[in-house]
Amino acid sequence: MTQNSINHFFKKYGAPYLFISPFYILFAVFMVYPVINSLYLSFHQWNGSTERIYVGWENYINLIHDGVFIQSLINCVIIFFEYVPIMTFFAVVLAYILNMGKLKLQSFFRTSIFIPYITPVIAVGFVFSLLLDRDYGLVNLLLGYLGIKPVEWLLTPTLARIAISVLVTWRWLGYNMIIMLAGLQSIPLELYDAAKVDGASGTQSFFRITLPLMRPIILFATVLSTIGTFSLFTEPLILTQGGGPMYSTLTPVLYLYSNAFQYLKFGYSSSIAYVYFIILFILTRFEWRYFGSQAV
Amino acid sequence: MKQFRAYLVCFVLLVVTFNIVLFTGFSFAQKKTTLTVWCWQYQKGCIDTVLQDFYKANPGIEIQFRILNPGDLYQNLLLALSAGEGAPDITAVESSHLARYVEMEGLADITDNAKRYYHMFNRYKWADATKDGKIYAMPWDSGPVALYYRRDIFEKAGYKSDPDSIAKLLNTWEDYYKVAKVIKDKTGAYMFSHAKANNDGRTFEMLLWQQRLWYFDKNGKVTIDHPLAVKTLEYLGRFWKENLTEDTQPWTPGWYAGIKDGKVATIIGAVWMGGFMYGWIAPDAVGKWGVVPLPVWRATDVRTANDGGSNLAITVQCKDKESAWKFIEFITARKESQVAAWRKDDSFPSFEPAYSDPIATEPSPYFGGQAYRKVFVDLVKQIPPIAYTKDYTEANSILTAEIATYATGKKTASQALKDAATRIRQRTKRP
Numbered sequence: 001m002t003q004n005s006i007n008h009f010f011k012k013y014g015a016p017y018l019f020i021s022p023f024y025i026l027f028a029v030f031m032v033y034p035v036i037n038s039l040y041l042s043f044h045q046w047n048g049s050t051e052r053i054y055v056g057w058e059n060y061i062n063l064i065h066d067g068v069f070i071q072s073l074i075n076c077v078i079i080f081f082e083y084v085p086i087m088t089f090f091a092v093v094l095a096y097i098l099n100m101g102k103l104k105l106q107s108f109f110r111t112s113i114f115i116p117y118i119t120p121v122i123a124v125g126f127v128f129s130l131l132l133d134r135d136y137g138l139v140n141l142l143l144g145y146l147g148i149k150p151v152e153w154l155l156t157p158t159l160a161r162i163a164i165s166v167l168v169t170w171r172w173l174g175y176n177m178i179i180m181l182a183g184l185q186s187i188p189l190e191l192y193d194a195a196k197v198d199g200a201s202g203t204q205s206f207f208r209i210t211l212p213l214m215r216p217i218i219l220f221a222t223v224l225s226t227i228g229t230f231s232l233f234t235e236p237l238i239l240t241q242g243g244g245p246m247y248s249t250l251t252p253v254l255y256l257y258s259n260a261f262q263y264l265k266f267g268y269s270s271s272i273a274y275v276y277f278i279i280l281f282i283l284t285r286f287e288w289r290y291f292g293s294q295a296v
Numbered sequence: 297m298k299q300f301r302a303y304l305v306c307f308v309l310l311v312v313t314f315n316i317v318l319f320t321g322f323s324f325a326q327k328k329t330t331l332t333v334w335c336w337q338y339q340k341g342c343i344d345t346v347l348q349d350f351y352k353a354n355p356g357i358e359i360q361f362r363i364l365n366p367g368d369l370y371q372n373l374l375l376a377l378s379a380g381e382g383a384p385d386i387t388a389v390e391s392s393h394l395a396r397y398v399e400m401e402g403l404a405d406i407t408d409n410a411k412r413y414y415h416m417f418n419r420y421k422w423a424d425a426t427k428d429g430k431i432y433a434m435p436w437d438s439g440p441v442a443l444y445y446r447r448d449i450f451e452k453a454g455y456k457s458d459p460d461s462i463a464k465l466l467n468t469w470e471d472y473y474k475v476a477k478v479i480k481d482k483t484g485a486y487m488f489s490h491a492k493a494n495n496d497g498r499t500f501e502m503l504l505w506q507q508r509l510w511y512f513d514k515n516g517k518v519t520i521d522h523p524l525a526v527k528t529l530e531y532l533g534r535f536w537k538e539n540l541t542e543d544t545q546p547w548t549p550g551w552y553a554g555i556k557d558g559k560v561a562t563i564i565g566a567v568w569m570g571g572f573m574y575g576w577i578a579p580d581a582v583g584k585w586g587v588v589p590l591p592v593w594r595a596t597d598v599r600t601a602n603d604g605g606s607n608l609a610i611t612v613q614c615k616d617k618e619s620a621w622k623f624i625e626f627i628t629a630r631k632e633s634q635v636a637a638w639r640k641d642d643s644f645p646s647f648e649p650a651y652s653d654p655i656a657t658e659p660s661p662y663f664g665g666q667a668y669r670k671v672f673v674d675l676v677k678q679i680p681p682i683a684y685t686k687d688y689t690e691a692n693s694i695l696t697a698e699i700a701t702y703a704t705g706k707k708t709a710s711q712a713l714k715d716a717a718t719r720i721r722q723r724t725k726r727p
Contacts, residue, residue, distance in 0.1 A: 048378040049400035062722075135550040155493035156704070245493040245704075246697050261371060263690040263723075264396060 042270035048260075052267070059271035069272065072250040073230075073279065075161065079249075080229045083165040087173055088221055092214060094173070095180035096206060110181075114174035121171070125238030128167050129154065132239075157248030160240050164249050167235055172228070176221050183217030184210070219291035223284050230280055233257065252276040329619045330358045334373065335388035337363050339436075339606070342637035343627060350626050357619050366390060377402035377611070385614035386624060390606045394424040394433055395686040397609070403432040404610040409621050410434060413629045418646045418676055423683035425607055432609060434628040435646035437637070439566035439604035440676040441502050442587050444573070446485075447664055449561040453482040459666055463588040469531060472591045476540045476561075485561045489542035489554050490532065492703035496546060497696040498603055499564055503528050505601035506590055508680045511691045511720065517727045520695060521710075521717035529702060529709040536703050552577055564590065566603040567672045571642030574662040582661055587668040589675055600675035602682075605646065644672060687724040694719050 042059055044052040063069055098110055116124070131138045132153035140150045154160050187210065195205045211218075229251075236242065236249040242258060243250035252272060260269035335343070340363055347359070362384065364372065370393055376383035377400055389397060397403050410431040414422065421435035443466065447457035455465060455475075466472050476487035490499055504510060504525055513519045535541040542560050544550040554560045556578040563569060573585065589599035608624040610617055627633050634645035635653045645651070651673045659665045685691075698716040701707045707715070721727065 047400055048374055049402055067719075130549075133549065135544070136553075152493070241494065243697075246700050246706075258693075261374060262693075264374070264400070264686075 038270040038273055041267050042274055044267045046266040047264040048266055055267065059268050060275070062268070063271050063275055068247055068250065069252070069255060069275075071247050072252050072255045075247075075249060076230045076232070076251055079161050079165050079168070079232070080226065082162060083169045084222065084225045084229065087169045088176060088218060088225065091173055091176035091221065092180050092211070092218070094177045095184055096210060098177075099181060099184045110178075113177055116171045116173070117175040119171075121234040122238055124167065124171060125235055128163070129239050132163055154240055155245055157245055160244040160249050164232070164235055164239060164244075167239065168229070168232065172225070176225075179221050179224075180214065180217060183214050187213050215291060219287065222291065223287055226283055226287065227280055230276065252279075328356050328358055329616045330360055331386060331614075331616070331620055331623060332360045332362065332384040333386045333388075333623070334362050334364060334369055334384040336365055336369065338641060338643075339388050341641055342643050345636035345640050346627070346630075346633045349632075350623065353626070354619070354622055357622065359623065366393075373397065373402070373611075374400075376613070381613065383611045383613040385616070385620045386608060386610055388436070388606050388608055389433065390604060391421065391424050391435075391602075392604070392684045392688050394607055394609070395427075395684060395688070398425070398427050398432045399686045402612055404612050404614060404617055404620075405430050405432060406434070406610060406617075406621060406624075407431045409625070413647075416629070416648055418648065418679065420602065420679045420681040421605065421607070421646050423681050424685070425609075433607040434609070434624050436606050436608050436628050437568075437643045438646045438676055438679075439568060439602050440644065440672045440679060441506075441564065441566050441590065441601040441603050442599075442671055442675060443590050444563040444565055444569065445586055445588065446558055446561050446581075446584055447586050448584050449479060449483050449485050449558060453479045457586065457664075459586050459588050459671075462586065466588065466591045469591045469593055473531075473534060473540075476535065477538070479561050480540055483561075485559055486542040486554070487535065487540050487560070488562050488564055489544050489546075489551060489560050490535065491545040492536055492543050493700050494545045495696055495699055495703065497692055497699055498546075500529065500532065500695070500699060501692075502564060502590075502601040502603055503532075505680065505682055506599065507593065507597050508682070510682045511688070511695070512685060512726060516685075518717050518721050518724075520691070520720060521713040526710045526713055529699070529713060533702065533709055556581070558584070566605075567644040567669075568604060568642065570663070570668060575641075583664045585663050586666055587663060587671045589671065598675075598678045598680060600678055602679050605644075638669075642669075644669075644676070648677075687720075687726070690723055691720050694723070 041052070043054065043056060045055050045059075046052040094113065098106055130136075132140075134140060134150050134152050134155060137153070139153070143151060152159060153163050191209050191213075192205055195209060200208070231253050232251045233253045236244060236251055236254050237257075240249045242254060253276070256269050256272045256276070259265045259272060333343075340361055343361075350359075351357070369387070370389075373383060373387055373389075377397070383402070407430045413434075414431075417435045418438050421438060422431070425431055425433040425435065445457075445462055445466075450457045450462065453475075455461065465475060472487070479485055479487060488499075501510075507524055507528070509519060509522055509525055509528075511518065511520050519525070536543075542550075542554050544554055555563070555573065558581075570585075570587070573579075573581070590601070592599055608628055610620045610624065614620050629647060631647065631649045631653070634643075634647045634650040635655060637643040638645055638650065638653070638655055656669050656673050657667045658669070659667050660669075695716050698707070698712040702709050702712040
């Protein structure tokens with residue numbers, strides 16, 4: 001590179017690079033640096049203040065044997081199957097109904113289904129924990145009128161997970177519905193007309209045309225839900241005070257947080273972050289292959 | 297115009313320079329230090345009782361407060377110490393969390409100033425405030441534990457309800473268990489409240505502490521699976537199995553209602569519990585409560601333990617440690633300050649000279665005319681010196697999960713504590 005060609009480079013491309021640099025500088029400082037620092041920390045032991053002690057692979061080895069971490073992964077798998085299939089299906093159905101254009105108050109329904117998503121999570125979690133209180137919650141009160149004994153909502157592992165699943169469904173149904181709506185808009189209407197001509201009913205059109213063509217969108221929503229389920233943090237923190245009865249609603253992110261900010265084990269936390277990343281990467285790759293490969 | 301503009305510029309420059317000189321000169325002349333203090337609302341109330349006296353005695357110091365709940369305070373303090381800036385000059389820390397911050401080297405060494413007060417504070421409070429012979433915090437208030445009881449429930453069950461009779465009646469934990477059954481039969485009330493699934497482990501910790509047991513022993517070895525600990529847990533198990541305890545979680549609506557509506561006959565609680573009860577949990581129950589020392593298992597146990605209690609410390613980021621010391625000395629090591637806090641919010645002083653104040657023997661109408669503070673004054677000096685240690689938070693969360701598995705019938709007591717001990721050993725690398 002001669003001096004001349006460098007000058008030429010800057011003259012031609014200097015200004016554009018300068019204009020996009022603010023984003024990249026912020027990105028490097030707030031995204032790239034923490035990710036690399038986290039990797040570095042995962043091989044050390046650090047309490048947040050004194051020196052970092054090098055420990056090699058010890059954090060990772062301990063993590064693989066850590067029953068609580070494995071439990072947190074199992075919890076997320078259980079919660080995932082408890083709500084994702086139902087929620088995704090209803091999101092598609094609701095989107096389909098609201099897209100048909102025949103329903104009055106369409107925008108009212110769209111808004112009201114979307115509002116749970118924009119409500120602050122902490123408020124939602126807090127209200128749910130009051131509603132599900134065994135002795136003073138509204139839910140058990142109403143169930144009592146039907147003759148059902150007080151249900152120990154947040155006090156047994158199974159019910160605590162179901163409570164989390166219900167909360168997450170309530171919250172994310174609207175968001176997923178909006179995604180599905182966007183997907184529905186991309187299906188050409190002629191296909192439906194052609195189907196009607198051939199004598200197909202509404203349900204048949206739904207299952208034979210809509211669902212197959214929505215496959216990429218459903219895949220996208222499922223991947224988001226997977227990542228979202230394993231990242232659940234505020235909901236278990238508020239609803240079950242950080243992990244529920246006997247670690248039953250603990251998630252990897254919540255465990256990561258506890259290790260860093262309550263037990264002052266930043267190195268171990270960082271190793272949790274990386275293992276969690278690898279697990280999610282493998283899971284989403286698997287989902288991509290399973291859902292995405294069948295071309296329409 | 298040009299001339300006018302020139303004059304205007306000169307005038308503005310003159311005013312600005314004058315102000316700069318004025319303020320720098322002012323601050324040089326005053327030498328006023330501003331100290332930032334982080335504490336929670338309850339403590340601010342205690343400080344306010346003597347704040348004006350402090351300002352009078354120390355005109356060059358100005359205090360800025362930031363009120364946080366303990367959870368937020370610990371979070372923010374951790375981040376500020378980690379970042380190297382943003383920490384307050386002075387912070388309040390509960391004894392249960394103190395060792396962590398000492399370990400993090402976030403608190404200033406105040407040995408030279410504090411050591412002259414060493415023998416004037418409850419001895420056991422120094423365990424968490426010291427490391428390698430150096431002092432890092434001043435004890436503020438203590439949490440001696442005793443047994444609160446509802447006079448009317450005991451009367452209904454056919455017992456005499458004055459403190460001396462009750463102390464004789466509930467001499468040992470076996471007596472306590474027998475009386476629990478009688479009370480349940482005759483009045484339907486639970487003996488005390490202890491959640492099964494979502495417990496916080498504090499009752500169990502208190503019962504261990506009075507037997508001089510803890511998560512760890514003096515050498516740092518994990519002892520939560522000690523045979524006596526197993527027996528203690530099995531004792532609690534009897535109450536769960538026979539439905540003698542109310543299954544509510546502390547600080548929830550059900551728990552408050554249990555206390556207010558007289559559904560529980562006793563509370564195994566610290567001195568601050570009394571203040572909370574007459575202050576806001578059950579202010580209408582005047583005359584219905586009394587206090588006695590804890591029952592014991594054997595003669596070598598003490599009739600009390602500790603639950604809670606806080607300290608004041610100077611952080612390493614404080615630039616004027618001398619002034620900061622003056623403040624914490626004024627609040628903690630001064631009889632008038634501690635007594636004022638005691639009067640206002642029942643903050644039980646760790647500073648022993650305060651116990652000679654008449655408030656200690658004042659009869660309390662809420663407790664049926666009993667001088668209930670005297671009970672705690674007598675008990676506090678017997679508390680065995682056990683340190684929470686820096687691993688308390690993690691050990692407690694491991695223990696509570698295992699207690700829950702025992703309480704819900706999924707494991708035996710010995711298996712639950714053995715698993716807790718194994719995991720605590722793994723996580724804290726203690727033998």
